[in-house]
Amino acid sequence: TVYTLSCYVRSADPGRAWIGGSERWRIRFHFKPTGNKWMRIVGTFKTNPTERNFHLMILTESPTSGIWIDDVQLEEGDKVTAFQMPIKLKSGDVRIVVERAHVNPNLVPNSSFEEVHGNRPHHWMWDRRNTDATMTVDETIARSGKRSIKLTNGTPFGAHVYGWFGLVGSIPVKPNTAYTVSCYVRTEGAGIAWIGGGKRWRIRAMFPRVTTGGRWVRVWKSFVTEPDEKTFALMIVTESPTKGIWIDDVKFEEGDRPTPYVPDFEKPHPSLELELPPPKSVEHRGILFMPIWKPERYPIHEHVFAGEQVWLEGLLYLPERLGRAQLRVLIERTDTGEVVKRAMHEYDFDAGAYDVEIGWGCADADLARYRIRAWLEPVASKEGANVTATGQRKNILASAQLEFYLYSRRTVLAQIEKVRRMLAQLDDAIAKLQRRGEDTSYPQVTASIVRDFIGYALEDVNYGEVGRAWDAGVVMERLLRDELVQIENVLKGKA
Incomplete structure (x- = not known):
């Protein structure tokens, strides 16, 4: 590249x-x-x-x-562009960025499984191998068209144990070239499953292990072909138990990022997608790493450790020219229904694809589950033309939404401060034990560990490791609570 x-x-x-x-x-x-x-x-x-x-x-x-x-x-690219300062949002600010994008051709035949021969999609093959996994064409659930495929698996994970669903033949590719493979997944928990393949099956875009909440989630992975790679074997593999994975709209395209999936079997309609991109790498003590902490406890599409701002990325596709229209954004808490922020961006939309970015300065946001909704609507001919008598939006051309738990900088610092107060309580309790001549070795060790970790957690916050700082605060709170209960029992003569 x-x-x-x-x-x-x-x-x-x-x-x-x-x-x-x-x-x-x-x-x-x-x-x-x-x-x-x-x-x-x-x-x-x-x-x-x-x-x-x-x-x-x-x-x-x-x-x-x-x-x-x-x-x-x-x-x-091979051309230099004007220098762009990173966007830093103030707390409470919302920024909407819309830029033209390109739709790359899809190299996968029958990518939405609409053409079926017998009990399997045309151009595709299923082999359960040494598992009890199943593949069915589901005509009750689909992201586009009328069909998706559903995989189930009841066989425990093991070496070389998997069910295999793959494209018949291979996709021609160019050596030393960037490609992206993607598909849409809906599941209550996919276990170990992925889409990818290639030489040595080295390309694997993993499916979500937790529920997608009834939503279709796009999974994707970009890669560069090897110098001698001229074909790509595309496959979907299930390696551990799952009650069900629905898959639709597979795309394999040239380029280092996914572009909109456009059905070739029906008239395209306006579509808007939103996703939480993986957190950006941070540098600490000369080491560059991804600030993802315990994803099994905090799945990245459900828990966002934003610190000071969160950015959503999206794709908007319009099959024909729209003209002046408004992209509106609403941020609200799901527990109270409180509207946190509204924003709008007006743009002259031509036919084609657009990259959409939505940024929210959330440094002072409370710990809660938030919903961010975005929709495209025509410019109102008069005030209230796009709102019903009951206050509902109408004339919506395309929409999308995401929900997640948000951990802001203020939330994490408040947790660390809570730990600091509990540590002071522990110090007082240790002093009471000492006045009674009790052994304080264990509680003093706990106090020493927590005192050190408070400093580590504050350092993590400053370097962008918000998730690790939060989790450390939760663990420290539990340690202190257990120790305080134990000391209280000793002082009351119960231990």
């Missing part, structure tokens, strides 16, 4: 200095003398087939009177 790296430099004598990185520091774009003016240094490079991360660095290797550097930007 091709990327462009740029930065602005000001230096009368930069000496030998450069910006770059990558494996073996092979990418180097050298600085030049600029006098008192800012000059943009721009370089384009291509990643290696096995390269998944880029280690960015700026090095000075000889004497210099001084180098000023600003506005570093790394972007995909």
